[in-house]
Amino acid sequence: MSDTAAQPRSDADGSDDASEAAATEEPTDPDDEQAAGPVSTGAESVVAALEAAGAKTAFGVQGGAIMPVYDALYDSSIRHVTMAHEQGASHAADAYGVVAGEPGLCMATSGPGATNLVTGIADADMDSDAMLALTGQVPTEFVGNDAFQETDTVGVTRPITKHNYFAGEADTVGDTVGEAFELSRAGRPGPTLVDLPKDVTQAETDRTPGPATPPAGTDPDPNADPDAVEEAARVIEAAERPVCLFGGGVIKADASAEARTFARSYGIPVTTTMPGIGSFPEDDDLSLSWAGMHGTGYANLAITHTDCLIAVGTRFDDRLTGGIDTFAPEAEVIHVDIDPAEISKNVYADYPLIGDAGRVLDQLTAAVREAPDAEAWRDRCDEWKETYPLTYATPDDEPLKPQFVVEAFDEATDDDTIVTTGVGQHQMWASQFWTYSEPRTWVSSHGLGTMGYGVPAAVGARVAADTMGEEDRDVVCFDGDGSFLMTMQELSVAVREELDLTIAVLNNEYIGMVRQWQDAFYEGRHMASDYTWMPEFDKLAEAFGALGLRVDDYDEVAPAVEEALEYEGPAVIDFHVDPEENVLPMVPSGGANGKFAAAEDQL
Amino acid sequence: MSGDASGAGGESRATPDADSRPLPGEQPGPDERDHPEGRRNLEGIRIDPVVEAEHASRRAVISALVEDEPGVLARVSGLVSRRQFNIESLTVGPTTVDGHSRITMVVEETDPGIDQIEKQMAKLKPVISVGEVAGDAVTSELVLLKVEADDPAAVHAVSEMYDGRTVDAGPETITVELTGDKASIDNAIGAFERFGIVEIARTGPTALARGDTPTAPGEKPGTAGEPTTHDD
Numbered sequence: 001m002s003d004t005a006a007q008p009r010s011d012a013d014g015s016d017d018a019s020e021a022a023a024t025e026e027p028t029d030p031d032d033e034q035a036a037g038p039v040s041t042g043a044e045s046v047v048a049a050l051e052a053a054g055a056k057t058a059f060g061v062q063g064g065a066i067m068p069v070y071d072a073l074y075d076s077s078i079r080h081v082t083m084a085h086e087q088g089a090s091h092a093a094d095a096y097g098v099v100a101g102e103p104g105l106c107m108a109t110s111g112p113g114a115t116n117l118v119t120g121i122a123d124a125d126m127d128s129d130a131m132l133a134l135t136g137q138v139p140t141e142f143v144g145n146d147a148f149q150e151t152d153t154v155g156v157t158r159p160i161t162k163h164n165y166f167a168g169e170a171d172t173v174g175d176t177v178g179e180a181f182e183l184s185r186a187g188r189p190g191p192t193l194v195d196l197p198k199d200v201t202q203a204e205t206d207r208t209p210g211p212a213t214p215p216a217g218t219d220p221d222p223n224a225d226p227d228a229v230e231e232a233a234r235v236i237e238a239a240e241r242p243v244c245l246f247g248g249g250v251i252k253a254d255a256s257a258e259a260r261t262f263a264r265s266y267g268i269p270v271t272t273t274m275p276g277i278g279s280f281p282e283d284d285d286l287s288l289s290w291a292g293m294h295g296t297g298y299a300n301l302a303i304t305h306t307d308c309l310i311a312v313g314t315r316f317d318d319r320l321t322g323g324i325d326t327f328a329p330e331a332e333v334i335h336v337d338i339d340p341a342e343i344s345k346n347v348y349a350d351y352p353l354i355g356d357a358g359r360v361l362d363q364l365t366a367a368v369r370e371a372p373d374a375e376a377w378r379d380r381c382d383e384w385k386e387t388y389p390l391t392y393a394t395p396d397d398e399p400l401k402p403q404f405v406v407e408a409f410d411e412a413t414d415d416d417t418i419v420t421t422g423v424g425q426h427q428m429w430a431s432q433f434w435t436y437s438e439p440r441t442w443v444s445s446h447g448l449g450t451m452g453y454g455v456p457a458a459v460g461a462r463v464a465a466d467t468m469g470e471e472d473r474d475v476v477c478f479d480g481d482g483s484f485l486m487t488m489q490e491l492s493v494a495v496r497e498e499l500d501l502t503i504a505v506l507n508n509e510y511i512g513m514v515r516q517w518q519d520a521f522y523e524g525r526h527m528a529s530d531y532t533w534m535p536e537f538d539k540l541a542e543a544f545g546a547l548g549l550r551v552d553d554y555d556e557v558a559p560a561v562e563e564a565l566e567y568e569g570p571a572v573i574d575f576h577v578d579p580e581e582n583v584l585p586m587v588p589s590g591g592a593n594g595k596f597a598a599a600e601d602q603l
Numbered sequence: 604m605s606g607d608a609s610g611a612g613g614e615s616r617a618t619p620d621a622d623s624r625p626l627p628g629e630q631p632g633p634d635e636r637d638h639p640e641g642r643r644n645l646e647g648i649r650i651d652p653v654v655e656a657e658h659a660s661r662r663a664v665i666s667a668l669v670e671d672e673p674g675v676l677a678r679v680s681g682l683v684s685r686r687q688f689n690i691e692s693l694t695v696g697p698t699t700v701d702g703h704s705r706i707t708m709v710v711e712e713t714d715p716g717i718d719q720i721e722k723q724m725a726k727l728k729p730v731i732s733v734g735e736v737a738g739d740a741v742t743s744e745l746v747l748l749k750v751e752a753d754d755p756a757a758v759h760a761v762s763e764m765y766d767g768r769t770v771d772a773g774p775e776t777i778t779v780e781l782t783g784d785k786a787s788i789d790n791a792i793g794a795f796e797r798f799g800i801v802e803i804a805r806t807g808p809t810a811l812a813r814g815d816t817p818t819a820p821g822e823k824p825g826t827a828g829e830p831t832t833h834d835d
Contacts, residue, residue, distance in 0.1 A: 158678060159685055163728040166673070183728075215728055297630070305639060316647070329641030329649065341722035344715060347647035387631065389624040584627050594638050598630035 036174065036209045042167075043068035043201035045174030046134070047076050049209040053181045055105050055132075056467055057081065057096060059089040059460065061116075063109020064149060065136025068201035070107075078105075081463060081497060083456065084489040086113050090120020091453050091487070092460030094129050095443045099418060099464035101254065103130040103184045110136045111149030114195075115156065119450055121191045122160040126447025127275060128252060130189035132181045133157075139199035140168070153195045162190035163215075170203035178212025186214035188339040189252055220338060222356035224363055232334045232351040233367035239308030239332075241377040242268045245291065248275025248446070249313015249337060255358030256280070256439040259312065262361045266371040269381045271299040273314050274431060275446045281437035288381060289390075292320040293587045294428045297388030297596055300587065302381055303328050304594035308372075310364075312336040313357045316346040317447060318590075326592035336360045388585070388598060390432050399578040400554055402426065402506040406433040408557045409476055409504060412565060417474040418443060418461045422454035422483025425512035428583040430478035452486030454479040455503060459490055462499040474565060475501040481534045482511040488540070494570035495545040502564045503572045505537050508579040516582045520603045541572035549573045646715045658713035660689070664740055664810045665717070667724055667733035668819040671697065671704040675729045679706055682727065688712060688720050692807025703731070705819075707809040732819040740818075742810040744788055746781040750798040758798055765791035776801055784808070 036048035046069055050058075058080045062070055073080050083089040086108040093104030104124075108117050114135040124131045138147040154166045165180055167173040173196065180192040236242060250259050250272075256279045263270045263286055270280045271291040282289050291299035303309065309331040314320070321327040327347060335342075335349035336357060343352040353360050392403045406429050419434060420443040421427040427444060436442050443461050445453035458477035465473045484505050494501060514529040541548030547567045551560045551574070564571035585596040588603060597603040644650045646658060669675050676695055683690050691709040698705050710720060717735060724733040736742075748767075750758055752775055762769060762779045765787065771778035781791050785808060792803070812818040 154674065155677070158674070159681055217731075218728065301636070305637075324645065324647050325642045326638075327643060327647070329643055330639045331649075339726070341719065341726055343722075344647065345719060347643070348649065348715075387625070391624055391626050393626050393628075592638065594636060595633035598632065599627040601628070602632040 035211075038206070039174070039208055040204060040206060041068065041072065041201065042170030042173045042196075042203050042205055043072040045170065045205055045207065045209055046177050046196065046201060047072040047078065049174035049178040049212060050105065050181065051077060052209065053178050053212040054102065055181065057463055058105040058107055059083050059092040059096070060107030060134075061086050061089055061109070061113060063113045063136060065110035065138055065198045066107060066113065066134070066196070067109075067136070068198060069134065069136070069196060072201075079463075079467075080107075081459070081493065083459070084492055085487070086116030087119050087452070088456035088459070088487055088490040088493070090117045090131070090133065091123065091450070091456035092463070092490070093131050093133075094120055094124045094127075095420060095457035095460030096464040097124075097130050097460075098443050099440050099461045100468060101440065103132050103181055103189075104460065105132050105134070105181075107134045108136070109149065110138055110153065111151045113149075114151055114153040118156060118160065119448075121157055121193065123445050123448040123450045123453065124191040125160045125162070127445070128189050128248065129191065130185040131191040132177075132184050133161075133191060133193040134177070135193060135195050136201075137166075137195045137197040140197045141199070143197065153193070157193050160191070161193050164193040164195070166195045167197065167200050170200050170205040171207045173200055174207070174209025175212075178209050179215060182212045182214040183218055186219045188249075188337075220354075222338075222359040224336070224353035224355035224360045226363070228351065228353055229360070229363045229367050232353060233364060233369070235308055235332050235334065235351060236266065236268075236310065236364070236368050237370055237372055239372040240374065241306045242266075242308040242310065242372050242374055243288075243302050243306040244268050244270040244280075245273065245303060245309055245311040245314060246270060246276040246279040247273040247312060247314025250276055250279040250357045251313075251439040253313065253338070253357035254439070255313075255356070255361055258358040258361040258365070262365045265365055266368055267374060267378065268310065268372070269302055269378060271295070271303055273317070273320050274444070276314065277431060277442040278436045278439040282435045283437060286378075288385070290431065291593065292317075293322070293589070294432065294583050294585065296390060296432075297585050297598060298381060298384035300585070300593035300596050301384045301388070303331075304592070305380075306331045308332050308334070310334045310336075311347075312361065313338075315342045318346075321346065322587045322593045323590045326594070392581075394554070398580075400552060400557070400575065402429050402508070402575070402577040402581055403433045404554065405504060405506060405551075405557060405575050405577065406430055406478065408561050409478075410434045412558070412561050413474045413476065415441075416470075417441060417476060418465065420444065420454050420457035420461055420475070420477045422479045422486075423449045423451045424480045424483060425508070425516065425581075425583050426478050426480040426483070426506040428513075429506065432583075451480075451483040454483055455487045455494075456490045458501045458503065459493055459497075459499060462494070462501045463497070466499075471500075475499075477501060477503040479503055479505050480512060481505055481507040481509060481531050481537070484537065485534065488537075491541065491544045491546055491570060491572070498569055500568055501570050502567075503541075503570070504564075505572065505574050506577050507534065507537065507574050508577050508581065509534060510579055512579075512581075513583065515579075519582075520588075520600070537572055537574035541570075541574075544570075547571035550576070552576045646713065648715075658715060660711050660713045660716065662691070663710050663712065663717050664736040664742060664808070665708045665710060665720060665724070665733065666736050666810060666812075666818045667706045667708075668698070668731045668822055669704050669706055670729040670731060671702050672729050675704070675727075676706070678727050678729065679708075679724065682723055683708070683720075686719070686723060688716065694807045694809045696809070705809075707807075709808055732821045734820040736810050736812050736818055737816060740810045740812050742784050742808045743782055744785065744808040745806045746788055746792070747778060747804045748781060748792065748795055748800060749776050749778045749802040750795055750800055751775070752777045754798065758795075761791075761794050761798075765794065767791065
């Protein structure tokens with residue numbers, strides 16, 4: 001499919017058949033469902049179900065057991081992007097879903113194809129991202145016989161999917177795929193998987209899949225219990241030190257507007273979690289930026305001293321809470337979540353409000369009669385902002401600072417720029433020193449912490465923006481040298497598909513977060529963290545057919561950023577940054593948020 | 604740009620002179636800040652730091668009505684092990700409704716732990732309904748007990764005392780079937796120990812709620828042949 005699809009893309013007008021096909025499918029509302037067309041095989045039924053559910057793009061890698069499905073894609077309106085590695089396909093699909101606001105779709109063959117998807121599925125599961133994975137499987141009669149390229153994919157992915165399916169019959173396989181697609185975004189989103197034995201997809205059937213619907217009971221009531229909302233509203237009115245904590249659920253529910261209205265209507269300072277970055281503009285006076293292990297000092301002080309924590313769409317991850325004993329220890333907790341199992345899982349919810357983030361925030365906005373008297377508290381938060389700003393020193397005798405690079409990119413790009421990252425120090429700097437103001441612009445691996453997420457995520461994000469007709473938006477991937485080396489082969493996809501994206505490698509020749517911990521907690525013994533053996537990434541980028549640049553000094557930063565952003569296609573800048581730079585502030589693992597270390601000697 | 608960050612970027616570099624805001628090393632350390640007195644316990648519940656309260660764990664019977672589809676038992680047992688729930692037993696069997704099974708679990712958990720088990724179970728797609736069976740539930744377990752047959756008359760006497768039934772008798776061993784709740788089973792096993800227990804197989808308890816209380820929430824008693832609906 002990718003070979004044939006690449007053909008028109010080399011034309012002078014640069015249009016491709018897939019995006020044209022997508023453009024004719026207006027409106028692009030995710031709920032827009034069409035009737036599936038006639039089919040003759042199980043595989044055609046799979047593809048018809050995907051088209052009917054509104055899927056526009058798939059990321060994957062071909063292989064024996066999935067070949068019938070790929071063959072059915074040959075005539076489909078769905079654009080297939082061949083990735084270099086199945087892990088890249090699952091991350092690209094995940095990021096595509098984050099940016100587009102609809103389930104990402106990835107495909108792989110049985111055995112190693114399926115197991116290579118696993119990291120991306122687990123990543124989507126931890127971050128509650130809607131994604132459907134389709135895997136080929138050996139023919140049903142061979143299942144359980146340890147056949148060539150057989151893995152118990154349903155067994156392997158059971159604990160990391162919302163639900164997974166083994167497709168048993170050609171007549172129903174399309175319905176199953178449609179259900180899995182819808183289930184991935186119903187209620188709390190998450191990845192689903194359908195395992196497709198080759199005999200099932202090859203078998204004849206003329207049964208057209210019916211309308212895709214999530215299974216019964218998986219699409220919960222979006223409204224919270226009105227009595228509970230009233231009780232919570234009284235607590236908010238009486239609060240002296242209220243704080244909002246907006247999590248990734250606010251973004252998934254497309255509730256940023258409701259979140260902004262609520263906080264601004266009642267003058268309540270706002271912190272976010274890392275996945276919640278972008279839900280509230282970080283340049284707003286009420287914004288305290290994000291809280292947690294490497295969050296701002298003022299956000300961590302605010303959530304430590306608050307008497308009323310209004311937490312929306314967050315699962316109170318340990319990287320956010322630090323030690324539970326000292327987390328918001330004096331706060332009445334109002335917890336809004338669509339998933340009842342998150343209520344009181346890690347932090348006891350005094351006022352649980354189960355429902356959709358946007359709907360419940362609207363309910364709260366309507367129920368609160370008067371703003372809490374929190375002027376003194378807002379002043380105190382502002383004092384903390386002045387006392388504990390995110391800063392870094394730039395002495396002349398030290399190498400280029402990575403934070404400076406992040407700020408230079410932020411300065412050179414628009415607010416709608418999409419940032420993707422790998423995992424490690426560079427990820428923290430990208431989240432700290434970039435001012436986010438819009439949802440779905442921060443695309444990262446939070447819960448699983450997957451090094452290597454950045455490059456395939458940039459591919460998925462770029463394809464999503466292009467599919468939505470937002471070709472003008474920039475996509476910037478901040479990566480570390482260690483993270484980049486893990487998935488850089490996906491650069492070949494960006495070159496082949498002529499994807500306009502920029503990869504900024506903050507190269508400190510260390511697996512830097514590990515080096516930082518070794519210095520802080522392991523007496524500076526740099527076991528296996530020294531990455532001085534890295535290749536020259538600018539030359540490697542050129543070998544892939546991308547633009548490759550190298551930067552060592554401050555005065556080279558702005559011109560290189562400009563050149564890379566202006567380049568029509570993938571560009572890689574290898575920034576050689578200070579290997580000694582640490583991510584600060586820092587709450588030591590399990591420590592009290594309010595006791596964050598602002599500098600190394602406070603650890 | 605850069606909002607609450609250092610204000611560096613673009614052409615101008617952040618320097619201590621150009622930027623009045625304190626660098627990390629100049630910011631107050633943890634000991635120079637106020638810290639609240641309050642605390643939470645391990646379950647995230649606010650507590651009085653002086654008298655730390657902890658939930659005691661207790662034994663609970665959880666009943667789930669599930670779709671009888673391949674892998675449902677693996678999903679439930681995988682969930683229990685992955686989330687480190689303390690489970691004593693798990694039994695599964697069909698109901699009067701085609702395609703439905705009942706899973707009965709006995710767990711030893713704190714109240715928040717029991718709450719989590721129920722909520723996490725409810726998220727599994729094949730689980731139709733799940734809940735703790737009320738405290739006075741009818742519970743029963745089946746035990747097969749093989750003892751040495753040196754004194755068959757004595758074995759028979761003990762068996763009768765505990766309403767047991769001899770299901771196999773040979774020259775070397777006697778196998779007895781017992782049913783009952785945990786306490787009576789434990790007593791019976793204690794009584795058989797003096798004969799020398801050769802082998803034992805226990806099903807683990809299964810349970811139903813008393814009277815017309817539904818065993819799993821929303822379950823309507825006597826709906827044989829009809830799909831059980833889950834009305835909250």
